[in-house]
Amino acid sequence: MRAKRGIFVAPFEELSDPRVLARLAADAEERGFDGFFVWDHVNYRPPTRALADPWVAMSAIACATERIRIGALVTPLSRRRIQKLARETATLDLLSGGRLVLGAGLGVPNNGELEPFGEVVDARERARLLDDGLERLARFWDGEFEPRPLQRPRIPVWVAARWPNKRPMRRAARWDGLFPIDQEEPAQLEEMVAYVIEQRPDCAAGDFDVVVTNPAGTDPAPWEAAGATWCLTGFGAIPSEAEVRSAIDAGPG
Numbered sequence: 252m253r254a255k256r257g258i259f260v261a262p263f264e265e266l267s268d269p270r271v272l273a274r275l276a277a278d279a280e281e282r283g284f285d286g287f288f289v290w291d292h293v294n295y296r297p298p299t300r301a302l303a304d305p306w307v308a309m310s311a312i313a314c315a316t317e318r319i320r321i322g323a324l325v326t327p328l329s330r331r332r333i334q335k336l337a338r339e340t341a342t343l344d345l346l347s348g349g350r351l352v353l354g355a356g357l358g359v360p361n362n363g364e365l366e367p368f369g370e371v372v373d374a375r376e377r378a379r380l381l382d383d384g385l386e387r388l389a390r391f392w393d394g395e396f397e398p399r400p401l402q403r404p405r406i407p408v409w410v411a412a413r414w415p416n417k418r419p420m421r422r423a424a425r426w427d428g429l430f431p432i433d434q435e436e437p438a439q440l441e442e443m444v445a446y447v448i449e450q451r452p453d454c455a456a457g458d459f460d461v462v463v464t465n466p467a468g469t470d471p472a473p474w475e476a477a478g479a480t481w482c483l484t485g486f487g488a489i490p491s492e493a494e495v496r497s498a499i500d501a502g503p504g
Contacts, residue, residue, distance in 0.1 A: 252475065252480070253475065254471055254474065254475045254479045254480050254481055254482045255285035255286060255320075255480065255481045255482070256283075256284050256285050256286075256471075256481075256482055256483075256484075256503035256504065257279075257284055257285055257286030257287060257288055257319075257320070257481055257482070257483040257484070258275070258276075258279050258284055258286070258287050258288070258483065258484055258495065258498065258499060259288045259289075259290075259324065259464050259483040259484065259485045259486075260272070260275070260287075260288075260289055260290070260485075260486055260490050260495055261289070261290040261292075261295075261299075261486070261487070261488050261489075261490055262289045262290065262302065262303035262305060262308050263290075263295065263299050263301060263302055263303075263488065263489065263490065264299060264300075264301050264489060264490075265490065265491055265492045266303070266490055266492060266495070267301040267302055267303040268303070269303055269307060269308040269310075269311040269312075270311065271492060272289065272303070272308050272311065272312055273308075273311040273312050273314070273315035273316075274315070275287070275492070275495055275496065275499060276312040276315055276316050276319065276321070277315040277316055278496070278499050278500075279319065279499045280316045280317070280318055280319045282499055282500065282502050282503065283502060283503050284319060284499070284503045285319060285320060285481075285503070286319050286320035286321065286322075286352075286481065286483070287312060287316070287319050287320075287321055288320075288321065288322050288323070288324050288352075288354070288483065289303075289305045289308055289309065289312075289322075289323055289324070290305065290323070290324065291305045291323035291324070291325060291326045291327075291354070292305075292362060292364055293330075293364045293368070294362060294363045294364035294367070294368075295362050295363070295364070295488065296361065296362050296363055298489070299488060299489065305323040305326075306323070306339050306343065309321050309322070309323065309343060309347075309351075310343060310346060313343060313346045313347035313350070313351075314346070316347075316350075317348070318350075319350065320350050320351075320352055321343075321347060321350055321351060321352070322351055322352035322353060322354055322409070323353075323354055324354035324409065324411075324430055324462075325354035325355055325356035325358075325409070325410075325411045325430060326353065326354060326355055326356070327355075327356055327357055327358025327377065327381075328355055328380060328381045328384035328385065328388075329357065329358065329370065329371045329376070329377040329380040329381060329384070330358065330364070330365065330368075330370040330371070331384070333384045333387045333388060333391070334387075334391065334396075336384075336388065337387075337388055337391035337392065337396055338396065340353055340388070340392075340400065340406055341391075341392060341396060341398060341399060341400045341406075344400035344401050344402055344406055345398060345400065345401050348401065349400070349401035349402045351400075351402070351406050352406070352407045352408075352409055352428075353388075353406050353407070353408050353409070354408075354409045354410075354411065354430055355381060355384075355385060355408055355409070355410050355411070355426075356381070356410065356411030356412075356419075356430070356432075357374060357377045357378055357381055357411070357419075358377065360372050378418070378419075381422070382422065385408060385426065388408075389405055392405045392406060393405070407426075407427040407428060407460070408426040408427050408428070409423075409426070409427065409428035409429065409430045409460060409462055410422050410423035410426050410428070410429060410430065411423075411430045411431075411432050412429060412430070412431060412432065412443070413431070413432040413433060414431065414434070414439055414442065414443050415442075417446070420443065420446050420447060420450070421450055423447065424447045424450035424451050424459075425450075427458075427459065427460065428459060428460030428461065428462060428480075429443065429444075429447055429459070429460070429461050429462065430462045431443055431461075431462075431463060434463055437473040437474050437476065437477035438477070440461070440463060440474060440477040440478060440479065441477040441478060443461075443478075444461055444477065444478030447459065447461075459480075460480045460481055461478050461479050461480050461481070462479070462480070462481040462483060463479045463481070463482055463483065464483040464484075464485040465482065465483070465484065465485065466484070466485065466486075467484050467486070467494070467497070467498040467501070469482075469484075471504065484498050486498075
């Protein structure tokens with residue numbers, strides 16, 4: 252099965268202007284890509300200084316596009332107020348016509364966006380807050396808040412995990428997709444997919460996404476064979492508009 256194709260950018264520096272991101276997303280849609288995704292950070296390690304808010308940027312992207320999936324990969328729920336995130340995600344899902352994906356994870360403490368702002372640093376506590384936050388989000392989306400998201404039964408949730416850690420893999424298996432962190436080769440991805448399938452014995456084909464990121468020019472075929480349902484083109488932490496535009500102009504392949 253051919254994996255869907257997407258663009259995945261850090262909204263940093265040259266791409267910290269949401270109008271630039273919106274234009275790139277519109278161009279990606281026109282060229283036939285299936286998704287346009289952004290990183291979610293409030294601060295980042297040097298030399299990065301200029302960052303866009305991903306949720307405001309995605310609103311601009313939603314208004315500039317009509318078909319492609321959008322989302323932030325990934326949002327550390329431990330540093331978000333879940334009730335506010337529930338309002339933001341439901342509103343953005345309605346604005347986009349039901350095209351939002353929520354990427355969720357623990358986040359990492361080495362980007363200067365946790366401890367300096369009084370956020371939780373302990374990994375176990377961040378994991379607990381992530382699980383609790385996802386359950387609360389599902390309840391808000393299911394009718395505790397109105398309006399509900401457009402998508403049913405809920406906005407898809409892709410959960411970040413790093414192999415061979417099993418607990419994050421089991422967490423991902425309970426939701427709608429897996430976003431591997433630092434996947435090294437297709438064989439490793441194949442192991443991850445096999446483990447997820449073990450956790451989801453009743454899962455029908457197409458009910459679960461596996462999302463990989465690779466540099467422009469990477470052959471997607473080995474990753475598709477390993478189980479990827481999305482192959483994203485990524486650009487690292489200091490993307491230039493020119494290199495992103497070049498990858499978009501080359502088309503999804």
